Amino acid sequence: MANIEQAPGREALTRARRVVVKIGSALLTNDGRGLDEAAIGGWVDQIAALHARGIEVVLVSSGAVAAGMVRLGWGARPSAVHELQAAAAVGQTSLAQCYEGHFARHGLRSAQILLTHDDLSNRKRYLNARSALRTLVSLRVIPVINENDTVVTDEIRFGDNDTLGALVANLLEAEALVILTDQEGLFDADPRSNPAAQLVLDGRAGDPRLAAMAGGGSGVLGRGGMTTKIRAARLAARSGAVTAIASGRQMDVLTRLVDGEHLGTLLRPEHAPLAARKRWLAGQLQVRGSLTLDAGAISVLRERGSSLLPVGVKALSGSFVRGDMVVCVDEQGERVAKGLANYGSDEAARILGQPSHRIESILGYMEAPELIHRDNLVVL
Ligand SMILES: Nc1ncnc2c1ncn2[C@@H]1O[C@H](COP(=O)(O)OP(=O)(O)O)[C@@H](O)[C@H]1O
Numbered sequence: 001m002a003n004i005e006q007a008p009g010r011e012a013l014t015r016a017r018r019v020v021v022k023i024g025s026a027l028l029t030n031d032g033r034g035l036d037e038a039a040i041g042g043w044v045d046q047i048a049a050l051h052a053r054g055i056e057v058v059l060v061s062s063g064a065v066a067a068g069m070v071r072l073g074w075g076a077r078p079s080a081v082h083e084l085q086a087a088a089a090v091g092q093t094s095l096a097q098c099y100e101g102h103f104a105r106h107g108l109r110s111a112q113i114l115l116t117h118d119d120l121s122n123r124k125r126y127l128n129a130r131s132a133l134r135t136l137v138s139l140r141v142i143p144v145i146n147e148n149d150t151v152v153t154d155e156i157r158f159g160d161n162d163t164l165g166a167l168v169a170n171l172l173e174a175e176a177l178v179i180l181t182d183q184e185g186l187f188d189a190d191p192r193s194n195p196a197a198q199l200v201l202d203g204r205a206g207d208p209r210l211a212a213m214a215g216g217g218s219g220v221l222g223r224g225g226m227t228t229k230i231r232a233a234r235l236a237a238r239s240g241a242v243t244a245i246a247s248g249r250q251m252d253v254l255t256r257l258v259d260g261e262h263l264g265t266l267l268r269p270e271h272a273p274l275a276a277r278k279r280w281l282a283g284q285l286q287v288r289g290s291l292t293l294d295a296g297a298i299s300v301l302r303e304r305g306s307s308l309l310p311v312g313v314k315a316l317s318g319s320f321v322r323g324d325m326v327v328c329v330d331e332q333g334e335r336v337a338k339g340l341a342n343y344g345s346d347e348a349a350r351i352l353g354q355p356s357h358r359i360e361s362i363l364g365y366m367e368a369p370e371l372i373h374r375d376n377l378v379v380l
């Protein structure tokens with residue numbers, strides 16, 4: 001029987017095991033008076049509650065520039081890049097301290113991760129960021145992510161954290177992205193200039209009509225307004241995640257959303273997570289090389305969805321580096337799977353046919369026991 005997975009709706013939030021929560025600048029700061037520590041404490045309490053239910057939460061938090069401005073005694077957001085960078089550097093330490101202190105009340109640890117566009121677009125760094133984040137999550141640490149504002153220039157910055165949140169949801173294959181902002185959700189027009197605007201309860205992330213609703217840009221402290229939130233929902237949908245846009249000021253918003261309450265706006269992906277992820281992986285990268293698998297490897301890939309170990313690979317061709325896309329073929333050259341290689345072609349050639357416990361003695365190090373991890377593998 002065909003596996004008919006439905007594209008997720010509200011129930012995706014109640015079922016989610018991994019959620020990316022993005023908290024925007026518009027919410028985090030106390031009317032320009034620095035970080036709203038009490039509000040941050042409230043979100044941390046909710047995240048701790050989700051964590052206690054076994055839900056993995058990854059936080060994307062803005063607020064560095066706004067917090068830094070206050071600490072430096074600046075009344076208005078600077079426009080010069082070097083001043084924004086200085087404010088971010090000063091503010092990021094208070095932001096990280098604030099989260100660390102609140103998570104510690106719950107006996108939880110947080111970790112600061114500062115990312116740039118390059119970290120997510122360069123394949124090798126993408127895999128490195130992914131394994132570091134996965135390790136943190138498996139250690140039950142809450143990663144607190146922000147853009148590395150101090151080193152980015154205008155041309156390469158995400159600018160808003162909505163986009164960063166969506167890319168993190170892709171990176172970690174989270175089932176849901178929750179964007180907390182200063183409005184109840186997406187309205188059919190900017191509620192600040194249109195008091196009669198209506199809240200959109202539910203929609204398709206790819207619906208082209210959504211873009212027309214987001215007008216007027218962002219607030220004084222935020223960066224992208226609703227435009228970047230809609231784009232983020234579209235990006236998150238590529239790996240099958242639903243996006244909820246809701247007010248961070250609503251009491252217990254995170255726990256209520258996860259309990260299935262209809263708060264804010266829910267933007268659904270077209271495809272179910274597995275199908276979306278496969279399309280994304282398969283369409284994303286150019287194939288740089290080819291691996292010929294033995295019959296045993298082919299059957300475990302197809303039947304058990306296992307990772308590809310070097311022991312099941314008979315030959316390789318092409319020149320590729322760690323993180324490149326390679327195609328897996330059978331001995332007749334028929335395509336079996338595609339995936340991201342954990343080793344470059346030079347290293348892979350040396351470990352072909354070998355059991356994984358020998359990788360370290362052959363190469364002098366072991367990046368991973370598998371040549372392609374099952375999460376990075378699409379069976380064709
Ligand atoms: N259609 C819309 N629905 C809701 N908010 C909108 C809409 N269009 C524009 N906005 C504006 O987007 C702002 C939120 O974005 P932003 O200031 O970037 O916040 P954040 O820092 O949380 O990302 C709201 O305060 C609102 O004025």
Ligand SMILES: N[C@@H](CCC(=O)OP(=O)(O)O)C(=O)O
Nearest residue numbers: 024025062063064065161223
């Ligand atoms: N990285 C910046 C945040 C950028 C920003 O404000 O984004 P957003 O919260 O999406 O409006 C900071 O920490 O100040």
